[in-house]
Amino acid sequence: MEEIVTITNLYRDFIIKHRKWLLSAQQTVIKALNNISFNIYKGEMFGLLGPNGAGKTTATKILCTLLYPSKGTATVLGYNVVKEAQKIRPLINMVAGAERMLYFRLTARENMQFFADLYNLSRLGLKEKIDDLLGQVGLLERADSPIEGYSKGMRQRLQIAKAFLNDPLVLFLDEPTLGLDVQVARELRKLVKDRVNHNRMSVLLTTHYLHEADELCDRVAIINRGKILAIETPKTLKKQYHSRPKVHASVGGTNQKSIEILKSLEYVKNINILSNQIKDETVTATCDLIIEVLREDDISRVINELFQNLELKVFEVKRYLPSLEDVFVQMIEQSG
Ligand SMILES: Nc1ncnc2c1ncn2[C@@H]1O[C@H](COP(=O)(O)OP(=O)(O)OP(=O)(O)O)[C@@H](O)[C@H]1O
Ligand SMILES: [Mg+2]
Structure with missing residues (x-):
């Protein structure tokens, strides 16, 4: 070349x-x-x-x-x-x-x-x-x-x-x-x-x-x-991006209780709530959740859990793929 x-x-x-x-x-x-x-x-x-x-x-x-x-x-x-x-x-x-x-x-x-x-x-x-x-x-x-x-x-x-x-x-x-x-x-x-x-x-x-x-x-x-x-x-x-597997879910009906249920699962490591704040138990909010799980197998488990959660309406759910921005931020942070 x-x-x-x-x-x-x-x-x-x-x-x-x-x-x-x-x-x-x-x-x-x-x-x-x-x-x-x-x-x-x-x-x-x-x-x-x-x-x-x-x-x-x-x-x-x-x-x-x-x-x-x-x-x-x-x-x-x-x-x-x-x-x-x-x-x-x-x-x-x-x-x-x-x-x-x-x-x-x-x-x-x-x-x-x-x-x-x-x-x-x-x-x-x-x-x-x-x-x-x-x-x-x-x-x-x-x-x-x-x-x-x-x-x-x-x-x-x-x-x-x-x-x-x-x-x-x-x-x-x-x-x-x-x-x-x-x-x-x-x-x-x-x-x-x-x-x-x-x-x-x-x-x-x-x-x-x-x-x-x-x-x-x-x-x-x-x-x-x-x-x-x-x-x-x-x-x-x-x-090359290093992180645990993640699921991206667009859901309705989110409130403190529904999030607490997800957080209490032993294989859920972290939940990042994008858009819309959940203010109290009565708020019915639509938002995007990035759910970090421990292992690959936990992806299907957490998706099942989302559908079984009676509080939530699931609009869309998919595996979260890292963006170039994720990689960039990680690299810059690690380089000090
Ligand atoms: N003419 C100059 N005199 C003194 N320092 C300079 C000069 N030009 C650039 N620098 C310094 O060199 C470094 C690199 O600057 P540069 O403009 O190349 O960064 P950059 O990556 O383009 O940043 P940005 O994303 O903000 O545009 C900075 O610390 C800047 O202060
Ligand atoms: Mg510049």
């Missing part, structure tokens, strides 16, 4: 100053990236997942040639990010959800034209391409008004349209769906998926929406405090 991005033993330190007294300051070194290595293959969508301050944006900026590494090497499309940055830039693009990367006084169309000029794109067919991209992100109607009057989500959509201007071979998406409404976030995911499938574009995605990473990414790296904890497919990661 062709490697499109290669990071080897990469470090990035930041030196920050703390003011002590009026004229004296103390320096601290922040190890934003502390010896990370990974690669991204052609046509792959690779997720970089980690809590705030883990180093995701730092890694993305280094690959986009916006920041130098302190030590180690990184190549994109075979070019070194430090020595051959000029060769990389025309071939990549980026969306940074948390940063202001547009010109607010310009209209959407003018922004697109401006970035097209920066990329030195041919004028031939450019107008149609810009209209097509603005149409795909639903901005055609407002294309000629200055974007300072746009909502946050509309500006974000424009960033996404801008990201496809130069038909990048590698796209860097740093929290691309931050602040987007559900529908537009879905459309963006579809747009990216289509490009990956048709053009064999490679993508590095950072996101705090783990369902998004689960849906899109072929492999993900979990990063915390500048170190990589795991690199796996989402499916493999979920298999």
